[in-house]
Amino acid sequence: MLIDYLIQVWIFIENTFNSQHNGNFMEQSLQITFRDIPRSEALEAVIREKAEKLDQFYEKIMACRIIVERPHGHHHKGQLYHVRIDLTVPRGELVIKRDPKDNHAHEDPYVAVRDAFKAARRKLQDYARKQRGKVKTHEMPPHGSVSKIVPMQDFGRILSSDGREIYFHRNSVVDGDFDLLEEGDQVWYAEESGIEGPQASTVHIVGKHHLVD
Numbered sequence: 121m122l123i124d125y126l127i128q129v130w131i132f133i134e135n136t137f138n139s140q141h142n143g144n145f146m147e148q149s150l151q152i153t154f155r156d157i158p159r160s161e162a163l164e165a166v167i168r169e170k171a172e173k174l175d176q177f178y179e180k181i182m183a184c185r186i187i188v189e190r191p192h193g194h195h196h197k198g199q200l201y202h203v204r205i206d207l208t209v210p211r212g213e214l215v216i217k218r219d220p221k222d223n224h225a226h227e228d229p230y231v232a233v234r235d236a237f238k239a240a241r242r243k244l245q246d247y248a249r250k251q252r253g254k255v256k257t258h259e260m261p262p263h264g265s266v267s268k269i270v271p272m273q274d275f276g277r278i279l280s281s282d283g284r285e286i287y288f289h290r291n292s293v294v295d296g297d298f299d300l301l302e303e304g305d306q307v308w309y310a311e312e313s314g315i316e317g318p319q320a321s322t323v324h325i326v327g328k329h330h331l332v333d
Contacts, residue, residue: 149182149184149208150172150185151183151184151185152168152186153185153187154187155188155189155190156189156191157188157190157229163230163233167186167188170233170237171184174240174244177241177244177245177248178244178245180209180210181208182209183208184206187202187203188201188229188232189201189202199227200224200227201226201227201232203232203233203235203236205236205237207240214240214244214247216239216240216243261308262281262309263280263307264279264280264306264307265278265306265307266278266301266302266303266304266305267303271298271299274298275287275288275289276298276301278309278320284318286311287316287318287320288309289319292319292320292322292323294322294323297325301325307324307326308323308324309322309324310322
């Protein structure tokens with residue numbers, strides 16, 4: 121009963137999250153602030169357009185806050201625009217600060233915004249790659265059961281999980297455990313092509329070693 125309830129709650133949360141992303145989620149979670157400069161509708165439109173495209177690089181952005189400022193509010197010639205983008209993502213916050221003191225191109229706010237979003241896209245791509253790497257698990261090696269042991273000839277055979285017979289030699293059994301093997305034992309193994317068909321280059325008895333070297 122409790123499990124059914126928890127499943128229902130999880131489905132509700134997942135559907136809510138997906139509906140937000142399929143709709144105007146970025147629109148709702150986007151905040152644009154102009155600091156020490158007048159608000160520009162044209163610049164704001166450009167920022168919105170670029171922000172809405174960020175989920176092409178990482179689709180789980182939860183919030184996006186952008187600050188465009190000209191420090192100290194000075195309006196003399198040569199004042200640079202600074203752009204900061206804060207992206208809330210699962211398990212973290214990505215901060216992009218475009219504050220290049222010697223880049224006179226950033227006297228144009230549109231250029232400063234453009235460069236900030238370029239940096240944001242790169243940061244999102246890096247973050248997405250790292251997340252994929254974290255969730256990627258080691259592929260489990262092939263497994264099966266010992267179907268035949270021939271001690272006098274130092275070999276045996278494994279019945280693979282897909283129904284094939286895999287030959288292995290005494291020397292392939294890790295830690296010299298060949299003499300401990302019995303028919304029906306579960307094993308992991310690394311497969312390679314042999315002269316007479318598939319064979320195991322290494323064999324591990326399940327319960328003693330779980331991964332093939």
